Amino acid sequence: MTRVPTLTDGVVTLRGHTEDDVPAVLEQCTDPVMQAWTTVPVPYTLDDAKTFVRHLVPGGWEADADWGFAVTTPDADGTERFAGGVGLVDRGAGLAEIGYATSPWARGRGITERACRLLLRWGFEERGLAAVDWTAKKWNWPSRRLAWRLGFDVGQERWWMQQRGALVPAWHATLARGEELAPRHPWYDVPVLRDQGVVLRPPADADLPRMLECLADPSMQHVSEGPRERAPHTAERWPDLVEERREWAARGEAVAWTVADPDTDVHLGLVQLYHLHHRRQAELGFWAHPDARGRGLTTRGVRVALRHAFVPWDDGGLGLRRVHAHAASANAASCRVLAAAGLRETGATRSEVLLGDGTWSDTTRFDLLAQEWG
Numbered sequence: 001m002t003r004v005p006t007l008t009d010g011v012v013t014l015r016g017h018t019e020d021d022v023p024a025v026l027e028q029c030t031d032p033v034m035q036a037w038t039t040v041p042v043p044y045t046l047d048d049a050k051t052f053v054r055h056l057v058p059g060g061w062e063a064d065a066d067w068g069f070a071v072t073t074p075d076a077d078g079t080e081r082f083a084g085g086v087g088l089v090d091r092g093a094g095l096a097e098i099g100y101a102t103s104p105w106a107r108g109r110g111i112t113e114r115a116c117r118l119l120l121r122w123g124f125e126e127r128g129l130a131a132v133d134w135t136a137k138k139w140n141w142p143s144r145r146l147a148w149r150l151g152f153d154v155g156q157e158r159w160w161m162q163q164r165g166a167l168v169p170a171w172h173a174t175l176a177r178g179e180e181l182a183p184r185h186p187w188y189d190v191p192v193l194r195d196q197g198v199v200l201r202p203p204a205d206a207d208l209p210r211m212l213e214c215l216a217d218p219s220m221q222h223v224s225e226g227p228r229e230r231a232p233h234t235a236e237r238w239p240d241l242v243e244e245r246r247e248w249a250a251r252g253e254a255v256a257w258t259v260a261d262p263d264t265d266v267h268l269g270l271v272q273l274y275h276l277h278h279r280r281q282a283e284l285g286f287w288a289h290p291d292a293r294g295r296g297l298t299t300r301g302v303r304v305a306l307r308h309a310f311v312p313w314d315d316g317g318l319g320l321r322r323v324h325a326h327a328a329s330a331n332a333a334s335c336r337v338l339a340a341a342g343l344r345e346t347g348a349t350r351s352e353v354l355l356g357d358g359t360w361s362d363t364t365r366f367d368l369l370a371q372e373w374g
Contacts, residue, residue, distance in 0.1 A: 002058070002061040002062050002064070003016075004016030004061055004069070005122070005126075007069070007118045007119070007122055008118070009114055009117070009118055011073060011074075011114060012071060012072070012073050012083070012111055012114040012115050012118065013071070013072045013073070013080065014069035014070070014071060014086065014115055014118050014119065014122075015069060015070055015072065016057075016061075016069070016070065017052075017053045017057045017058075017068070017069075017070045017085075018053070018070070019053065019054075021053055021070055021082050022046070022049045022050055022053050023049075024082035024103060025049040025052055025053060025082075025085075026044070026045075026046055026048075026049040027103065027104070028084060028085075028101060028102075028103045028104070029044040029048065029049065029052075029101075030043075030044050031104050033104070034101060037136070037137050037140045037143065038101060038137075038163075039161075039162070039163050039164065041164070042164060056068075060087075060089075064090070065089070065090045066087065066088075066089050066090065067087055067088045067089075067090075067096075067123075067127070068085060068086075068087035069085065069086050069087060069115070069119065070082060070084075070085055071083045071084045071085060071086055071106075071111065071112065071115040073106070073111050082103060083102065083103050083105075083106035083111045083112075083115075084100065084101050084102040084103045084106055084111070084112055084115070085099075085100070085101050086098070086099065086100040086101075086112070086115045086116055086119045087099050087100075087119070088119060088123050088127070088129075088132065091133070093130075094128065094129055094130030094131065095129070095130065095131050095132070095133065096123055096127070096129050096131075096132050096133070097132070097133045097134070097135065098116065098119065098120070098132050098133070098134050100112050100115065100116055100143075100146070107142070112146060113146055113149055113150070116146065116150055117150065117181055120132060120150065120175070120181060121181075124177045124178075129177060130176065130177050131174050131175065131176045131177065132174065132175045133172065133173070133174050134147045134150075134152045134171075134172070134173050134174070134175070135159065135161055135170050135171065135172045136161075136170060136171050137161060137163065137168055137169075137170055137171075138168070138169040138170055138171055139243060140171075141246070141250075144171055144250060145187065145250075147171075147173060148183050148187055148250070149182075149183060150175065150181050150182075151175050151179055151180055151181045151182055151183065151184060152173035152174070152175050153173055153184045153185070154171050154172070154173045154250070154251070155172075155173065157172070159171060159172035185251065185252035185277060186252035186276075186277070187249065187250050187252060188249040188250075188252060188254075188255050188276070188318075189249070190202040190249055190255055190256070190257060191308070191316070193257070193304050193305070193307075193308055194262075195300075195304045195307070196300040196303060196304060197262065197300060198259055198260075198262065198268075198297055198300045198301050198304060199259070199260045199261075199262050199265075200257035200258070200259060200260070200271060200301060200304050200305060201257060201258055201260050201265075202246075202256075202257065202258070203242045203245050203246075203256055203257070203258045203267075203270070204242065204258065205242055206267075207242060207258050207267040208239075208241055208242055210266070210267040210289055211241055211242070211267060211270065212241070213289065213290070214269070214270070214287050214288070214289050214290070215287075217290050218356075219290075220287060221356050222355055222356035222357065223327075223328045223330060223331040223334070223353070223355060223356070223361075224356070245272075248274075252276065252277050253274070253275065253276060253277060254272060254273060254274045254275070254276060254282075255272070255273045255276065255318070256270060256271070256272040256273075257270070257271050257272070257301070257305060258270060259271060259288075259292075259297060259298065259301040267289060268288065268289050268292035268297055268301075269286065269287055269288040269289055269292055269297065269298050269301060270285075270286060270287050271284075271285075271286045271298075271301045271302055271304075271305045272284070272285045272286065273285075273305065273309055273318070273320075273323070276318065276320075279321075280319065280320050280321045280322070281320055281321060281322040281323065281324065282309060282318070282320055282322075282323050282324075283323075283324055283325060283326075284302065284305070284306075284323050284324070284325040284338075284343075285325070286298055286301070286302055286334075286337065293333070296340075298337050299337050299340045299341050302337060302338075302341040303341050303342065306323060306341060306342065306368065306373060307373070309323050310323075310370045310373045320370065321369065321370050322367060322368070322369050322370065323343070323367065323368050324343075324346075324365070324366065324367035324368075325338050325343060325365075325366045325367070326349075326363045326364065326365045326366065327363070327364055327366075328353040328355065328361040328362075328363060328364075329348060329361050329362040329363060329364045330353075330355060330361040330362075331361075335364055338366045339366070342368055342372075342373065343366035343367060343368045344366060344367060344368060344372070345364060345365070345366055346365045346366060346367050347364075347365050348362045348363060348364050348365065349362060349363045349365065350362050
């Protein structure tokens with residue numbers, strides 16, 4: 001029997017599985033969240049838990065190819081309590097794949113992050129690994145956020161994983177030996193902002209129908225800047241319209257808010273700040289739902305977003321020094337919003353935007369510096 005090492009940071013302990021872990025493994029693997037995002041068998045039975053603890057994990061250690069640990073942490077009375085599992089699967093040539101799962105009671109406590117740090121250091125230092133892969137089913141945000149905290153940098157490449165016989169879209173990233181176990185870029189949490197009679201909040205799944213109505217509106221189609229924006233707008237074609245904005249925030253690239261009705265929370269429009277990791281500046285974009293136009297809501301929403309953009313980072317804002325924007329010169333409504341929100345017209349690029357009727361429009365440029373905001 002291969003001896004499983006015990007690793008600890010004084011708060012979390014990694015050890016070999018024991019027979020006493022079977023009930024906790026069963027509870028963890030029958031949890032709906034676990035089943036939704038991982039490859040555990042469904043239905044998961046007591047026999048599955050016994051097989052995992054008695055045969056699968058020990059077999060991985062015996063083969064020196066799958067190094068799985070139970071994770072424990074002291075309970076209130078000091079008793080070590082099972083909190084989940086972490087492991088590395090050897091892929092050969094110095095590459096391994098990391099996996100982790102957290103018991104329902106232990107989520108949100110930082111336990112699995114501590115466990116993964118112990119595991120990664122052991123893998124790099126004791127097993128001589130050159131790199132570790134991470135893969136998760138797409139939109140598994142808790143797993144993605146943990147990987148980000150550990151230093152994995154998820155790119156935009158397309159990736160797939162198998163889940164119970166089906167191929168599902170996935171995220172993928174690699175961490176190399178010697179790289180810091182820390183985030184490589186910001187992950188923007190989108191705050192709820194309330195001011196000037198409007199509410200700016202993170203886009204929600206329920207916003208999708210009205211977001212698609214905005215994009216499909218004839219007046220917006222006329223001034224859109226490319227064929228993607230003018231494509232047919234259906235939930236089947238753009239099911240990830242909300243999720244892609246969460247993706248931008250997770251990559252540290254952009255922040256997007258729904259402008260919501262303060263009373264009903266219905267989507268009235270969108271305000272976005274793009275390219276946030278370039279020299280402490282961002283590009284501003286926005287739209288308004290057809291039934292919300294002409295009421296000054298978009299202008300107020302833009303001003304609320306600008307205030308957040310210029311508030312120092314240490315005070316909870318984005319700490320930007322400059323925000324810029326552009327609009328088709330033929331799009332008089334957008335140009336009025338930008339001017340009314342306080343941005344300054346700085347020039348134009350001639351004949352740049354192809355309009356919906358086949359004609360070309362100039363683009364008018366605007367910007368605003370932090371010291372000019374007030």
